[in-house]
Amino acid sequence: MNIFQVFLEAFRAMSMNRLRAGLTMLGIIIGVGAVVLMLAIGESVREDINRRISAMGSNVMVIFPGSSTSNGVRAGRGVVQTLTLQDAQAIGQLPSFSGVAAIVQQPFQVASGTTNWNANVSGVTPEYFSIKDWNTELGSLFGEVEIRSASRVAVIGRTVASNLYGEADPIGQTIRIRNRPFEVIGVLENKGSDLGGGDQDDAVFVPLTTARQQLIRWGQPGSIHYALAQAASASQVQDAIYDASQLLRTRHRVRDDQEDDFTIRDLASIAEAAQGIATALTLLLGAIGSISLLVGGIGIMNIMLVSVTERTREIGIRMALGAKRRDVLLQFLTEAVVICVCGGALGVLFAYLGSLAITKLSPMEVGISMTGIVIAFSFSALIGIFFGLYPAKRAAALKPVEALRYE
Amino acid sequence: MTGQTLMTLTDIKKSYFNAEIETPVLHGINVTINRGEFVAIMGQSGSGKSTLMNILGCLDTPTSGSFVLNGKEVGTLNDNELAQIRNETIGFVFQGFNLLKRMPLVDNVALPLLYAGVSMAEARKRATEKLTQTGLGAFTKRLPNQISGGQQQRVAISRALVCEPALILADEPTGNLDTTTSVEIMNLFTRLNEEQGMSILIVTHEPDVAKYAKRLVRLKDGYVTYDGPVADAHL
Ligand SMILES: Nc1ncnc2c1ncn2[C@@H]1O[C@H](COP(=O)(O)OP(=O)(O)OP(=O)(O)O)[C@@H](O)[C@H]1O
Ligand SMILES: [Mg+2]
Numbered sequence: 001m002n003i004f005q006v007f008l009e010a011f012r013a014m015s016m017n018r019l020r021a022g023l024t025m026l027g028i029i030i031g032v033g034a035v036v037l038m039l040a041i042g043e044s045v046r047e048d049i050n051r052r053i054s055a056m057g058s059n060v061m062v063i064f065p066g067s068s069t070s071n072g073v074r075a076g077r078g079v080v081q082t083l084t085l086q087d088a089q090a091i092g093q094l095p096s097f098s099g100v101a102a103i104v105q106q107p108f109q110v111a112s113g114t115t116n117w118n119a120n121v122s123g124v125t126p127e128y129f130s131i132k133d134w135n136t137e138l139g140s141l142f143g144e145v146e147i148r149s150a151s152r153v154a155v156i157g158r159t160v161a162s163n164l165y166g167e168a169d170p171i172g173q174t175i176r177i178r179n180r181p182f183e184v185i186g187v188l189e190n191k192g193s194d195l196g197g198g199d200q201d202d203a204v205f206v207p208l209t210t211a212r213q214q215l216i217r218w219g220q221p222g223s224i225h226y227a228l229a230q231a232a233s234a235s236q237v238q239d240a241i242y243d244a245s246q247l248l249r250t251r252h253r254v255r256d257d258q259e260d261d262f263t264i265r266d267l268a269s270i271a272e273a274a275q276g277i278a279t280a281l282t283l284l285l286g287a288i289g290s291i292s293l294l295v296g297g298i299g300i301m302n303i304m305l306v307s308v309t310e311r312t313r314e315i316g317i318r319m320a321l322g323a324k325r326r327d328v329l330l331q332f333l334t335e336a337v338v339i340c341v342c343g344g345a346l347g348v349l350f351a352y353l354g355s356l357a358i359t360k361l362s363p364m365e366v367g368i369s370m371t372g373i374v375i376a377f378s379f380s381a382l383i384g385i386f387f388g389l390y391p392a393k394r395a396a397a398l399k400p401v402e403a404l405r406y407e
Numbered sequence: 408m409t410g411q412t413l414m415t416l417t418d419i420k421k422s423y424f425n426a427e428i429e430t431p432v433l434h435g436i437n438v439t440i441n442r443g444e445f446v447a448i449m450g451q452s453g454s455g456k457s458t459l460m461n462i463l464g465c466l467d468t469p470t471s472g473s474f475v476l477n478g479k480e481v482g483t484l485n486d487n488e489l490a491q492i493r494n495e496t497i498g499f500v501f502q503g504f505n506l507l508k509r510m511p512l513v514d515n516v517a518l519p520l521l522y523a524g525v526s527m528a529e530a531r532k533r534a535t536e537k538l539t540q541t542g543l544g545a546f547t548k549r550l551p552n553q554i555s556g557g558q559q560q561r562v563a564i565s566r567a568l569v570c571e572p573a574l575i576l577a578d579e580p581t582g583n584l585d586t587t588t589s590v591e592i593m594n595l596f597t598r599l600n601e602e603q604g605m606s607i608l609i610v611t612h613e614p615d616v617a618k619y620a621k622r623l624v625r626l627k628d629g630y631v632t633y634d635g636p637v638a639d640a641h642l
Pocket of ligand 1: 423424425430432450451452453454455456457458459
């Protein structure tokens with residue numbers, strides 16, 4: 001018998017008992033569907049995290065004032081406790097850094113005409129945009145000139161632009177922050193949410209100097225909320241952290257026995273942790289799917305064993321007509337594999353429909369990958385072979401006379 | 408071809424073992440059958456006829472003794488060689504027809520050819536020819552349960568013939584059929600024997616059926632009690 005005939009026989013056997021074949025297949029459909037869909041969800045979560053990580057900028061660290069001690073007691077009385085623009089600039093001079101931005105921020109009500117919107121207003125130095133690799137979608141960014149002259153210009157995020165102006169062009173419009181007019185010179189491109197889920201596009205950026213002088217009256221002059229610093233390269237991140245903390249300790253006159261009065265947080269390590277969680281999530285979801293696939297496989301084995309028993313006489317007849325043990329083995333094995341592969345195909349189809357539904361109904365974008373499909377397919381064929389082999393071997397091991405005598 | 412030795416049984420014994428208890432069924436059978444013979448095997452129920460047929464058909468193995476078929480000692484053959492003999496050399500006809508229920512008649516008849524490695528198209532062609540020869544050319548696409556018992560037995564005979572075997576083994580082929588149909592079936596066997604020189608062995612309880620054969624072997628409790636021409640026997 002050639003393989004084509006064997007497949008034909010398998011299909012014929014399945015069509016003889018459609019309900020049973022269908023129910024058996026259902027186990028595999030659910031199993032394969034679950035594996036493919038779960039992996040796709042895990043993958044989409046990971047991609048989402050990766051997107052957010054790259055949106056943070058590469059080799060970036062955040063420096064903010066205050067020690068990282070958890071008890072909240074600040075060490076070093078009498079020393080400079082705040083982080084200043086000068087600190088940030090000094091860090092920027094270090095060879096291990098390629099850029100530093102200083103930031104102050106505070107939420108304000110932002111108005112344009114009669115429309116209001118609450119947004120986070122940040123005063124930043126122009127490096128901020130290059131470190132975050134963030135460009136405008138309309139208009140332009142501000143630069144050193146606007147910093148020096150403390151101009152009242154603003155670059156707004158996509159969310160703010162949509163809420164204040166809808167479809168209209170915001171460039172050249174005036175927004176009022178703390179009742180002071182600012183000219184909108186740029187709209188930033190969409191950046192989505194950050195790792196914490198906050199909307200990064202719900203922001204207004206103005207020159208640091210303007211913000212310090214006219215909007216955010218807080219602390220000593222020159223003090224900033226935090227600095228965003230970029231190491232020259234990925235391999236220099238650790239050196240950069242060391243250099244920056246040495247520099248800041250010197251500048252802040254922190255004694256050797258005192259703790260840092262600032263905190264440097266490496267975003268890459270946060271990103272790694274997030275990626276680790278995403279990987280664990282993918283594995284977990286995959287494991288859940290695999291369990292249902294395993295249950296489906298056991299269903300196959302069960303039904304194949306019943307089928308072998310039921311068809312003992314048929315096996316006897318076939319042997320009397322010249323079927324070799326190998327022919328009988330192949331026949332039952334093929335039946336199991338056909339059920340599994342058909343179930344696998346339908347499972348992939350259902351997973352695909354599921355991914356469309358999830359994409360439509362939730363903010364997640366789930367796409368079925370070709371590798372996922374190939375893996376699911378070969379896996380279901382393997383399940384068929386693995387769980388079909390034992391019943392098929394039992395069928396092939398029957399003695400012709402005994403099989404023929406079976407009622 | 409006719410006259411040559413087809414098979415030789417020497418002191419064939421067969422016992423069944425159930426839970427270590429030995430039930431001897433055949434007590435040393437010595438029979439030689441030549442090509443072209445038409446032999447009827449008779450005997451009371453339980454005398455061991457089916458047991459003997461199963462051994463002759465390479466479906467079962469004797470407990471001891473020698474069985475030479477076509478010059479080959481069957482006891483030395485492996486599973487695959489036995490399957491090949493069942494496929495090429497022997498055609499089986501059973502009392503209960505033993506057709507595969509879910510297959511159209513043509514595929515039932517084609518099955519032995521597929522196991523012989525013939526292509527599907529060729530196998531179906533030859534199966535249709537055989538069915539036509541046995542008068543069932545119009546029913547090739549029907550399922551076994553859509554034709555009568557006598558027709559089913561003719562399909563089974565077509566299937567037994569499709570690989571052109573040297574020997575037909577039929578265990579009570581007319582056991583489930585009425586007299587008229589039995590006559591048809593036996594006429595078919597007679598034609599095969601006389602026109603094609605095919606060796607035929609049938610087991611039967613009915614003297615009327617046994618009369619179609621030329622030689623009779625009678626079994627009683629596992630012993631051969633008569634072996635000679637049908638005409639001389641007291642049926
Ligand atoms: N699998 C078995 N295990 C034990 N004993 C068996 C087995 N098969 C047959 N026998 C016994 O062997 C003896 C011969 O059985 P067999 O089927 O060969 O008889 P038979 O001549 O064909 O009878 P019948 O005319 O009723 O078909 C019987 O006594 C039967 O009980
Ligand atoms: Mg019998």
